[in-house]
Amino acid sequence: MTPDRLDRFARHIVLPEVGGAGQAKLVQSHVVLVGMGGIGSPALQYLAGAGIGRLTLIDDDLVEASNLQRQTIFGTEDIGKPKAEAAAVWLAAFDPALVGIAHVTRLTRENAAELIAGADVVLDGSDNFATRLAVSDACVAAGIPLTSAALGRFQGQVASFAGHREGHACYRCFVGDAFDAEDCDSCADTGVLGAMVGMVGAFGAMAAMRVLLEGVSTLGDPQWGQVHVLDGLKPALRTMRIAKDPECRACASAA
Numbered sequence: 721m722t723p724d725r726l727d728r729f730a731r732h733i734v735l736p737e738v739g740g741a742g743q744a745k746l747v748q749s750h751v752v753l754v755g756m757g758g759i760g761s762p763a764l765q766y767l768a769g770a771g772i773g774r775l776t777l778i779d780d781d782l783v784e785a786s787n788l789q790r791q792t793i794f795g796t797e798d799i800g801k802p803k804a805e806a807a808a809v810w811l812a813a814f815d816p817a818l819v820g821i822a823h824v825t826r827l828t829r830e831n832a833a834e835l836i837a838g839a840d841v842v843l844d845g846s847d848n849f850a851t852r853l854a855v856s857d858a859c860v861a862a863g864i865p866l867t868s869a870a871l872g873r874f875q876g877q878v879a880s881f882a883g884h885r886e887g888h889a890c891y892r893c894f895v896g897d898a899f900d901a902e903d904c905d906s907c908a909d910t911g912v913l914g915a916m917v918g919m920v921g922a923f924g925a926m927a928a929m930r931v932l933l934e935g936v937s938t939l940g941d942p943q944w945g946q947v948h949v950l951d952g953l954k955p956a957l958r959t960m961r962i963a964k965d966p967e968c969r970a971c972a973s974a975a
């Protein structure tokens with residue numbers, strides 16, 4: 721890293737849990753973000769801040785005025801623009817040294833493998849189970865770790881999965897097969913507090929960094945299969961361990 725890059729990441733490098741080796745790994749990493757909404761937006765800010773060298777940004781939606789109370793990278797001038805492209809513009813302004821790749825498309829079972837190819841970790845902040853299961857199954861098939869971050873009103877859930885590895889659960893082991901159909905659990909119906917989804921997005925960014933730093937520095941404990949459940953109202957945090965489902969149709973035969 722050049723002196724100006726070392727200076728930019730100095731507060732990471734002095735942390736024993738990250739260190740120079742950890743920062744070097746972050747700089748070389750490729751993170752795929754699925755969904756540039758309330759979770760993806762703050763997650764992108766912290767991943768870009770951490771110097772993640774390559775960021776793939778996937779979303780098929782356009783920025784709406786009602787997104788702006790929580791989707792922090794967008795401003796009034798972005799209304800009507802594709803979120804993925806507006807996110808890439810934000811990224812280029814924030815740190816031109818990082819590579820951003822925007823895909824204005826909806827991730828589906830058909831295109832998932834292509835969209836996540838080459839990722840070191842996929843951070844899923846999408847807003848429906850059909851997408852989440854498509855992402856998870858593609859990650860298991862490709863041997864790519866998945867960090868999942870989700871929000872329902874004031875309950876956040878953040879977990880990392882390595883279902884492609886022996887003895888480790890995948891996201892499908894966690895939620896089961898009942899949610900493959902297109903459903904609607906979007907924020908339009910239930911409401912969402914901007915600061916709450918911001919906590920979950922930042923939590924997800926940190927969980928993804930733990931995955932990236934596995935075997936590199938002490939922050940690199942991915943806590944595979946541990947679902948952290950954040951109650952934003954109390955506030956409180958509890959953690960559930962998810963066991964690998966021996967019958968799981970995504971990961972049972974993968975390891």
Ligand SMILES: [Zn+2]
Binds near residue numbers: 889968
């Ligand atoms: Zn599984």
